[in-house]
Amino acid sequence: MDSDFITEVERAFGDSRDDALMQRAGEIIKKGGLVAIPTETVYGLAGNALDPESSKRIYAAKGRPSDNPLIVHIAEFDALGPIVREIPEKARLLAEKYWPGPLTMIFKKSDRVPKETTGGLDTVAVRMPVNKTALSFIKAAGGYIAAPSANSSGRPSCTTAAHVYEDLCGKIPLIIDGGDVGIGLESTIVDMTGDVPVLLRPGYISHSQLEEVLGTVLIDPNVNGAELGGDIRPKAPGMKYKHYAPRGELYIVKGGEQACTDRINSECRIHKERGETAAVICLNTEVEKYTADVVSSLGNTYEDAAHNLFRCLREMDEKKIEYMYIRAFDGEGLGMALMNRIVRAAGHKFIEV
Numbered sequence: 001m002d003s004d005f006i007t008e009v010e011r012a013f014g015d016s017r018d019d020a021l022m023q024r025a026g027e028i029i030k031k032g033g034l035v036a037i038p039t040e041t042v043y044g045l046a047g048n049a050l051d052p053e054s055s056k057r058i059y060a061a062k063g064r065p066s067d068n069p070l071i072v073h074i075a076e077f078d079a080l081g082p083i084v085r086e087i088p089e090k091a092r093l094l095a096e097k098y099w100p101g102p103l104t105m106i107f108k109k110s111d112r113v114p115k116e117t118t119g120g121l122d123t124v125a126v127r128m129p130v131n132k133t134a135l136s137f138i139k140a141a142g143g144y145i146a147a148p149s150a151n152s153s154g155r156p157s158c159t160t161a162a163h164v165y166e167d168l169c170g171k172i173p174l175i176i177d178g179g180d181v182g183i184g185l186e187s188t189i190v191d192m193t194g195d196v197p198v199l200l201r202p203g204y205i206s207h208s209q210l211e212e213v214l215g216t217v218l219i220d221p222n223v224n225g226a227e228l229g230g231d232i233r234p235k236a237p238g239m240k241y242k243h244y245a246p247r248g249e250l251y252i253v254k255g256g257e258q259a260c261t262d263r264i265n266s267e268c269r270i271h272k273e274r275g276e277t278a279a280v281i282c283l284n285t286e287v288e289k290y291t292a293d294v295v296s297s298l299g300n301t302y303e304d305a306a307h308n309l310f311r312c313l314r315e316m317d318e319k320k321i322e323y324m325y326i327r328a329f330d331g332e333g334l335g336m337a338l339m340n341r342i343v344r345a346a347g348h349k350f351i352e353v
Contacts, residue, residue: 045172246314
């Protein structure tokens with residue numbers, strides 16, 4: 001790999017010990033550079049959201065299609081006004097409830113935000129993270145950070161600094177190591193530009209939680225696996241392209257529990273006979289049901305699964321697994337968010353039983 005940078009990894013503690021590191025990282029951003037940072041969801045690759053050249057560097061470092069919008073991160077609510085044309089009352093209500101936190105809202109953008117940051121759109125996605133290191137960094141960097149996930153485009157998102165280093169070593173000068181992230185899935189994204197809010201990407205904040213605050217919230221068909229057409233610009237990250245994918249082939253098996261178990265075990269036996277490597281990804285309660293050589297547990301609960309999913313997919317690459325199988329999750333709450341990521345990681349490959 002051609003390296004433009006010596007990539008340093010510096011540990012952050014989330015307190016005053018980080019002051020010098022935040023000042024240094026902020027200066028990198030102000031000069032047009034990029035820094036990888038921890039958030040509560042996944043690690044982000046940060047640049048100056050108001051600098052079109054900085055946004056171009058983010059796309060280049062990730063190998064990301066330039067029509068895939070970036071999320072602007074702010075550290076205080078008052079920073080929202082200058083970068084949007086209006087703040088709907090429903091957006092204020094949602095911000096009061098879930099900002100700072102794992103929630104992104106889409107607004108009509110002001111002229112301050114370049115279209116290089118928004119993927120060519122007249123809307124802008126904005127989030128205020130709760131992670132203390134992220135907030136300190138945003139303030140030190142000038143208040144407006146564009147920060148998609150800090151992984152190579154299409155690869156599983158990064159939940160540790162080591163994952164970031166694996167993907168972006170030599171492409172950026174600095175990775176701020178904040179330890180393992182808390183949630184493990186990217187933020188919930190809600191489009192606030194119409195009369196009725198629309199859920200574009202599910203996350204830790206569920207559809208039902210949104211409706212408790214807003215009333216009716218529509219669900220974009222793409223959330224449940226529908227693919228956008230080739231000429232349609234995605235309004236939010238993760239809507240159009242294959243994402244989060246391991247190097248091997250991942251299949252989602254849908255149907256009754258026993259039928260799914262039998263089919264997965266059958267597929268794994270066939271792979272073994274062919275001399276191919278295969279694995280099953282599942283919850284702890286299902287581990288004993290499978291006879292594959294590799295059975296990887298996501299934990300006991302859907303929260304565990306959200307935290308561990310991307311780590312697990314990266315481990316599949318480390319083990320050089322050629323074929324992976326996972327049973328479909330229930331489509332509510334975190335189950336909806338998990339399925340949204342898994343469908344994209346699998347490239348929409350389903351086995352119905």
